[in-house]
Amino acid sequence: MPLGLLAGCGGDGTTSGATTPGAPTPSPSITSLELTSSDEFPILLGETAALQLTAVRSDNSRLPVDGALATWRSSNRRAATISAGVVTAVEPGNSEITAGYQGASAEIPVPVRISPTARGKVRVLYAAPADRPFRADYSSGIAWAMTEAQTWYRRQLRGLTFELHDGSPEFCQMPEDSDHYATGDAWDKVVEGVQDCAPVALHTPGISWYVFADVQERCGEDHELGKGGNGAAIVPRHDLEVLARSAGIQGCKGPVTRSRASIAGGFAHELAHNFGLPHPPGCDDGHAHCDLDAVMSLGYFEYPDTYLRPGEKEFLMRSRFLRSTGPRGASSGEFAIEGVVRDASGAPLHGIRVSIMSDTYWNWEETGVTGAFSIRAPDRESGPFLVSVHAGDTAADCNWLGYHGPDGLLALRRDATLVSVAAGDPEPIEVTLPMAPDELCNLDRTLSGVVVGPGDRPVEGVRVWFHRFGISTDRDGSWSHRLFEGWWSHHLHRPLSITLPQCDKEIFFTTDGSSEDRHWAFELARRFEVAPAGITDIRMQLRATPEQLCREG
Incomplete structure (x- = not known):
């Protein structure tokens, strides 16, 4: 009877809650996952961080999970990739890493930043098709142009110039013959052809590419080589022939008559495009006010008798590709703009660079151990001067910290304090940084407003x-x-634009409203310079509703 009762009650000869003698105990189930890292965040560009995945079970026990057994996903693979629990920092930005295991998942935010001590370098390649052998005269000509342009920048910027990855051009034998690169899509074909030698690409953080390609595009087709910008430039064979002093160089429109010096000038011109400099105002549209003698216009044909404009010098000083690499020369002048730079505690800051800029003059000095600086200006230059503060080598990544203003550092030029020396030396300037330069450089700049x-x-x-x-x-x-930082370091002055989803029309924000003419808009664009503190009060006014603007065509 007891056995029958047990069978009737339990159906298997057991009572409820009892365990059959000798039966295995059920394993606890996984209820959640924990995702952590022993590495500090943010992780820096090019570095890796190991993530630890832990399973939390129904009995509250914790069990480490082998990263190779989990599934992984990065919400932003352009910033960070993930494999078997190891995160690799690819580009500056933010990503969220998700791990999955046995039906449970966990996430962890991963910010990627550039090292505060990172500096950009210029890499120069000499690339030849498979049927074009290495030529020593081409290589030595490129090396001469590199050194010549580096020296010219140093003279123009009073000791600041770019740093080369290698003092000689890196040779790359591309896999295809000349005809492949000479016909259609030459730019993309050359970029693809050098990938086994170097990862040439636009917008490469920390690298500005310059490729001398032993390629001559076919006459009668649109030519893509011979230009630069967004971190990469590629120039064609005739530049190499001029550098090698070849005789009888023929172009599509007849003999090539450029001087060897003008190729070095072209190197300086295109490299400045790589760093983010545009052509001077009016030059793209042939306006009379175009400064034709400037190196960013046609002045490179007269190299070395050409120049950077004051605003261009200030722009380049903010680039992480420019650094102090040699003697600066004398800073002559009759008047001085003087001051001191301190941190938030009042301690002097050594090595901060302070620059002054007017419409016709530019100069800079570095603070000494007492935090003091003194910048000379010629007696013919009365200003007014804008005063900018730069991190210099104290935090090499971001350089520009802002304009000197009545209440501290500012990003908006219109609110900056203007200094005049018309009546003699002005009152000393007191500059106080709200935090250490490297901390300022690691801030996420914020640009915000309303439409x-x-x-x-x-x-x-x-x-x-x-x-x-x-x-x-x-x-x-x-x-x-x-x-x-990194994405925009080449582009400190950019026009804002608005696209309308109803018709994909683009409208540029200009100094006097808005414009749909791209060239004219770039001429009149209200350009924003993004300092660490950012800009948070931009008001963009549309003259009509998006629907009305789209109906206008």
Whole structure:
């Protein structure tokens, strides 16, 4: 009877809650995952960080999980990749890493930044098709142009110039014959052809590429070589022939008559495009006010008797590709702008660079051990001068910290303090940094504002662009960009634009409103310089609603 009762009650000869003698105990199930790292965040460009995955089980025990057994995903593979629990920092930005295991998942945010001590370098390649052998005269000619341009920059920028990855050009034998590179899409073909030698690409953080390609594009086709920008330049064979002093050089329009010095000037010109400098105002449209003698216009044909304009010098000083590499020469002048730079505690800061800029003059000095600086200006230059503060070698990555203003560092030029020396030496300037230069450089610059239409009504859903960054406006018309050092370091002055999703029309934000003419907009664009503190009060006014603008065609 007891056995029958047990069978009737339990169906298997057991009572409820009892365990059959000798039966295995069920394993605890996984209820959640924990994802941690012993490495510090943010991780720096090019470095890796190991993630530890732990399974939390139903009995509250914890069990380490082999990273190779889990599934991994990065929300932003452009910033960070993940494999078997190891994160690799690819580009500045933010990513969220997700791990999955036995039906559970966990996430961890991974910010990627550039090292505060990172500096950019210029890499120069001499690339030849498979049927074109290495030529020593080409290589030595390139090396001469590299050194010549480096020296010219140093003279123009009073001791600042670019650093070369290698003092000689790196030779690369490309896999295809000349005809392959000479016909159509020459730029992309050359870039593809050098990949086994070097990872040439636009917007490479920390590297500015310059490729001398032993390639001559076919006459009668659109030529793509002979230009630079966005971190890469490629020039064709005739530059090599001029550098090698070849005789009887023929181009598509007849004999090539350029001087050897002009190729060095062209190197300086295209390299400045790589660093982010545009042509001077009016030059692209042939306006009379174009400064034709400037190196960024046609002045490179007269190299070395050409120049950088004051604003261009200030722009380049902010690039992480420029550093002090040699003697600066004398800083002559009758008047001086003097001051001192301190940190938030009042301690003097050594090695901070302070520059002054007017429409016609530019100069800079570095603070000494007492934090003091003295910048001379000729008696013919009365200003007014804008005063900029740069991290210099104290935090090599971001350089520009802002303009000197009445309440500290500012990003908006219109609010900066203007200094005049017309009546003699001005009062000393007191500059206080809110935090250490390397801490300022690691801030995520924020660019934000609002888009409004007629009657100041907020415009929702349009996309605001700053260089390659785009974000849609919210219901109240607001938008906000977080800009990461590295992406924008070549582009300190960029026009804002708006794209309308209804018709994909692009509208540029200019000094007097807006314009849909790209060339004219770039001439009149209101350009923003993004210092560590960012800019948070940009107001963009559309003259009509997006629907009305789209109907206009």
